[in-house]
Amino acid sequence: MNPARRPFGRGPAVSAFSLGTMRALGSPGQMEAVLGAALAAGINHLETAPAYGPAERFLGEAIAALARRGLAPQGGWLITSKLLPGGDLASSQQQLRGILMRLGVPRLHGLAVHGLNTPEHLAWACQGPGAELLAWALEQGLVGQVGFSSHGSQAVIEQALASGRFSFCALHVHLFDQSRLPLARAALAAGLGVLAISPADKGGQLYAPSPELLADCAPFQPLELAYRFLLEQGISTLSLGAAQPGDLIWAERWQAGELGGGGPLGQASPEALSQEVRAALARLSEGAAERLGAERCGQCRACLPCPSAVPIPELLRLRNLAVGHGMESFARERYNLIGRAGHWWESLNAEACRECGVCLPRCPHGLAIPELLADTHRRLAAAPRRRLWG
Structure with a gap:
């Protein structure tokens, strides 16, 4: 196997970075420039979806344009696209045919259920029309393997992994946010491929780090440390959404062997790299612990279930990021998305806390959870916008 490639479920090996295509949407030319840079950076796996607007059409045109110049990765492009759950068999089959037509390819490397976030989605994919669709697509040779992406609960993801229906997954x-790392490890141990969803942006807007992060992660850039951490965990591939060729610098550095163990040139010692990463992670943890003091949430989830269904660990995780790592911008963006993204994100913020106190004796750290939730809301809630009429 090419040392720059990593196993990915039941399909061909993929590059350590996958090109996410939801950002290069200005024009077909923009997508072509990004795709050319991805090829130069050693990327062979492309991740797209009908929900990404014109991404599939632009990508198909870009692939064809590069092919006319004799440009493609060895073994060809490996393409994963995704379908939203919920359709009947006929409409879903039509959607898959539309994906292939827009991309200009006869088959996909991978087809994923896009946002397997609820028990209803899981039932659709494992027993309902979705199960029929996935079986049909495999039988017809239209896809090489099937998987799912999920923004849902631990329980839903666990059930999806245990179903035996999927050979790869895309997880946060x-x-x-290492809460899903045990699930990723279990998936990898079972032979599934694991794609990390947007470690740069959804992982904390690490392309725009705070002074605290820069200091704590040194000698690494925060984004570099995040990538090294995930690759050392054995995650199959990291999604890298690029709007311009320059956004692919980290994939280029991996291709050059500069991100350590597993790089194609094998220039770094995995043992030495791991020691450096462990030391940086320790400094990162120590810095956050010092700033948060006794108010640090350990993310043990012992406070759950909350009688009011408040997602306590997730809300206090955002507070940890804001106070402990100076990541206020990211934490505020995520907090103010609560209740506005349907099943893709949490539905209740800290205002839902009734201060019933049920969580207090459960917390092994003795945190004053209702007070910390109120503080989280004060810190992160956006001020109401003034209406321009009425």
Whole structure:
């Protein structure tokens, strides 16, 4: 196997970075420039979806344009696209045919259920029309393997992994949100491929780090440390959404062997790299612990279930990021998305806390959870916008 490639479920090996195509949407020319840079950076796996607007059409045109110049990765492009759950068999089959037509390819490397976030989605994919669709697509040779992406609960993801229906998954597994790391490890141990969803942006807007992060992660850039951490965990591939060729610098550095163990040139010692990463992670943890003091949430989830269904650990995780790592911008953006993204994100913020106190004796750290939730809301809630009429 090419040392720059990593196993990915039941399909061909993929590059350590996958090109996410939801940002290069200004024009077909923009997509072509990004795709050319991805090829130069050693990327062979492309991730797209009908929900990404014109991405599939632009990508198909870009692939054709590069092919006319004799440009493609060895073994060809490996393309994963995604379908939203919920349609009947006939409409879903039509959607898959539309994907292939827009991309200009006869088959996909991978087809994923896009946002397997609820028990209803899981039932659709495992027993309902979705199960029929996935079986049909495999039988017809239209896809090489099937998987799912999920922004849902631990329980839904666990059930999806245990179903035996899927050979790869895309999860929010990040340096600053390791709650799904055990699920990713279990998937990898079972032979599934694991794609980390947007470690740069959804992982904390690490392309615009705070002074605290820069100091704590040194000698690494925060984004570099996040990528090293995930690659050392054995995550199959990291999604890298690029709007311009320059956004692919980290994939280029991996291709050059500069991100350590597993790089194609094998220039770094995995043992030495791991020691450096462990030391940086320790400094990162120590810095956050010092700033948060006794108010640090350990993310053990012992406070759950909340009688009011408040997602306590997730809300206090955002507070940890804001106070402990100076990541106020990211934490505020995520906090103010609560209740506005349907099943893709949490539905209740800290205002839903009734201060019933049920969580207090459960917390092994003795945190004053209702007070910390109120503080989280004061810190992160956006001020109401003044109406321009009425």
